[in-house]
Amino acid sequence: MPPYSDALLTRLFRLHGPMVLRRARGILGSHADAEEAMQEVFIKAMSAIESARDDDLTGWFYRMTTNHCLNRLRDRKRRRQLIDEKVAPAEDRSTQHDPDAMLTLRWLLANADARQAQVVVYVHVDGLRQAQVAELMGITERSVRNLLRRFEAWADKQLAGRGRRR
Amino acid sequence: MNFSDLTAGLEAWPDDAPSRLDIDRLHAGEIDGEAADALRARIARSPEAAAYLAARERGFDDAPIDPRASLAAIRRGMADAREARAARDPRAVLRRWLPLLAAAAVGAAAVFFFVGRGGPPVAPDPPIDTVRIKGDLRLRVFRRTASGAEEVLSGDPFAPGDALRFRAKLPEAGRVTVVGVEGDGTLYTAWPPPGAALSDRFEAGADVQLPEAVALDDVPGTETLHLVLCPDDVAPVCASAGAEAAPNCPEGCRSTPFVVRKVAP
Numbered sequence: 001m002p003p004y005s006d007a008l009l010t011r012l013f014r015l016h017g018p019m020v021l022r023r024a025r026g027i028l029g030s031h032a033d034a035e036e037a038m039q040e041v042f043i044k045a046m047s048a049i050e051s052a053r054d055d056d057l058t059g060w061f062y063r064m065t066t067n068h069c070l071n072r073l074r075d076r077k078r079r080r081q082l083i084d085e086k087v088a089p090a091e092d093r094s095t096q097h098d099p100d101a102m103l104t105l106r107w108l109l110a111n112a113d114a115r116q117a118q119v120v121v122y123v124h125v126d127g128l129r130q131a132q133v134a135e136l137m138g139i140t141e142r143s144v145r146n147l148l149r150r151f152e153a154w155a156d157k158q159l160a161g162r163g164r165r166r
Numbered sequence: 167m168n169f170s171d172l173t174a175g176l177e178a179w180p181d182d183a184p185s186r187l188d189i190d191r192l193h194a195g196e197i198d199g200e201a202a203d204a205l206r207a208r209i210a211r212s213p214e215a216a217a218y219l220a221a222r223e224r225g226f227d228d229a230p231i232d233p234r235a236s237l238a239a240i241r242r243g244m245a246d247a248r249e250a251r252a253a254r255d256p257r258a259v260l261r262r263w264l265p266l267l268a269a270a271a272v273g274a275a276a277v278f279f280f281v282g283r284g285g286p287p288v289a290p291d292p293p294i295d296t297v298r299i300k301g302d303l304r305l306r307v308f309r310r311t312a313s314g315a316e317e318v319l320s321g322d323p324f325a326p327g328d329a330l331r332f333r334a335k336l337p338e339a340g341r342v343t344v345v346g347v348e349g350d351g352t353l354y355t356a357w358p359p360p361g362a363a364l365s366d367r368f369e370a371g372a373d374v375q376l377p378e379a380v381a382l383d384d385v386p387g388t389e390t391l392h393l394v395l396c397p398d399d400v401a402p403v404c405a406s407a408g409a410e411a412a413p414n415c416p417e418g419c420r421s422t423p424f425v426v427r428k429v430a431p
Contacts, residue, residue, distance in 0.1 A: 006241070010317050011306075013237055018225050019190050035231045043243040058191045101175030108169075127179030128187055136187070155169040 001052045009046050016061045017042070023062070026125050027069040027109075029102060041068050059136055066121050073110040108155050116151035119144055183212035193222045195302055198337065227321045227425060234322065303422045304335035305344065305393035310379060323429045326384035332357055332376040332393070339369045340395045342376065343402040345413055346426075349387040353406035353413055356380050356391055366402060382428060391424040 002008060020041050025034035041064050045052070052060045105124065109117045122133040123144075130148075134141045179185065184205055191197050192205050209215040226233040308315040310329040318324070332344055343366060344357035358364040359380050368374050392412060396402040396419035404413035404421075412421050 004244070007317070009240065009244070010237065013233070013240065014225060014319055015194055017233065017236070018222065018229060019193075021226075021229055021231065031230050035236060039236055039239045039243060042240045043247060046240070046244060047247060055196055058187065058194045058196055062187065062190075098175030101172050104167075104172055105176070124173055124176050126186060127177065128185050132185055132187055152169045155172075159167050159169065159172070 001049050001054050001057075004046050004049050008049065009042070012045075012049075012057070013042060016057065019058070020061055020065050023065050023126070024069050027066070027106075027121060028072060029106060033072065037065070037069055037072060041065050044068065062122075062126075062136060066118055067114075070109060070114065070117050070121065073106055104159070108158060111158070112151060112154065116147045116154070119147040120151050123148060180212060180214055183215040184208045186218055189215060189219050189222065193219065193302065195304075195335070195337075223422070225320050233319055302335075303337060303393060303395055303420050305391065305422055305424045306333040306335075306373075307331075307391070307424055307426075308333065320424045321427065323427045324382055326382055326386060326428050326430070328382045329379045330382065331379050334368075334374045334376060334393055334395075335372055336368055336370050336374050336395060338395070339367070340397050341366045341400065341402045342368055342396075343394045343404070344376070344380075345392050345394060345404050346389050347392065347406055347409055347413060348385075348389045349409055351406050351409045353404065367398065382426070386428045386430045388425065388427050391426055392421040393424070394419055394421045 017038060021034055021038045024037040024041070025031060028034050028037060041061070045061065045064055105120075109120065112120070118137065119133055122128045122136060123130065128136070130141050130144045134144045137144070188197070188205060189209065192202055192209075197205060209219055221228060307318050308331045309318050309324070310331065315331065318330075324330075334342065336342070342357075343355060345353055346356040347353050357376050357378075357380055358366060359378055362378055364377055368376075390409075392404070394402045394404055394413070394415050396416060400416045400418050402415065402419060404415040404419070407414045412423065415421060
């Protein structure tokens with residue numbers, strides 16, 4: 001890609017911004033967080049734009065958005081906020097996801113292994129097929145299946161533990 | 167509860183529909199030719215996929231944010247990041263002086279240039295797009311300002327009488343027009359401007375400038391501009407299909423919308 005310029009930023013923001021915002025909202029759950037995350041993703045993206053391939057900018061923004069939002073979920077303050085959101089998860093009504101299920105999924109993603117969490121976002125939040133996740137992450141389908149299996153086994157233990165604590 | 171129970175509460179994307187990632191790639195012009203045609207056909211067969219593509223084409227129109235404010239925040243963030251990088255650089259002190267020296271040199275050159283040539287500075291055209299030509303038709307709109315031109319986004323507010331210039335992404339060569347559809351469904355030709363003897367045929371290009379500026383009328387309200395691209399042998403003459411719909415254009419023509427909100431100054 002050519003080096004950063006304001007015209008390039010404006011064009012890419014107009015083209016990819018709505019997608020980054022939608023995915024950030026899906027992963028983070030709140031409009032305000034999603035807007036902030038979108039801005040941060042674009043600042044990071046434009047700082048490294050020369051390393052991007054112009055025929056795969058969509059995949060590049062997908063990966064960048066996923067990683068950035070997972071980092072936000074892992075943030076300590078964010079973890080505390082997840083508990084607060086239990087009281088009012090209303091903003092998730094803009095998607096078809098069940099708000100309670102998404103809240104629990106976010107809690108799991110905040111605590112999971114980073115690679116496993118990425119696969120889970122692509123499969124369960126974006127609804128991508130495993131072959132496409134493999135292509136997006138640059139790994140084999142078998143690796144995607146293994147990461148998913150490991151996450152599910154770990155998540156089952158976490159959910160059983162949460163159930164016992166209640 | 168186990169993880170399978172949890173995922174049952176999550177939205178399932180239809181198995182037979184193209185994925186959102188594919189649709190995003192199509193929208194971004196990263197899929198073209200036969201692959202794009204095949205994908206469009208699959209999208210047309212899936213209500214969910216068609217609705218998703220339509221939402222992508224509306225851009226920020228449905229988003230509960232102000233995209234201009236977000237863009238401004240990103241620009242500030244980029245400037246802050248540059249400053250932070252510069253401050254960490256041991257040559258920062260030297261660099262702080264360089265702009266002053268450069269400004270002095272540019273100033274001296276400008277004095278020489280304008281005194282010698284005797285003309286006012288001309289506002290530069292918007293930068294040339296260097297991204298390759300692929301995928302869908304796209305209309306970019308620039309508003310003339312005192313200092314040059316600024317790009318405006320679909321759904322942005324416009325002042326009645328604003329002077330606009332158009333740039334287009336044309337995936338193939340053909341004949342071009344821009345029509346406006348007013349809130350009451352009235353269709354008019356926004357480009358080429360009335361009476362202008364301009365060729366409406368253009369080669370394919372990622373950033374094709376349509377010559378001459380056009381002025382918005384002074385009636386506040388929402389209207390939609392449609393960039394129309396027709397094959398070489400088809401005149402780009404369209405009729406209104408109502409305020410909310412794409413215009414009826416001859417077979418073989420394609421169009422893409424751009425929403426203009428004219429607000430009273």
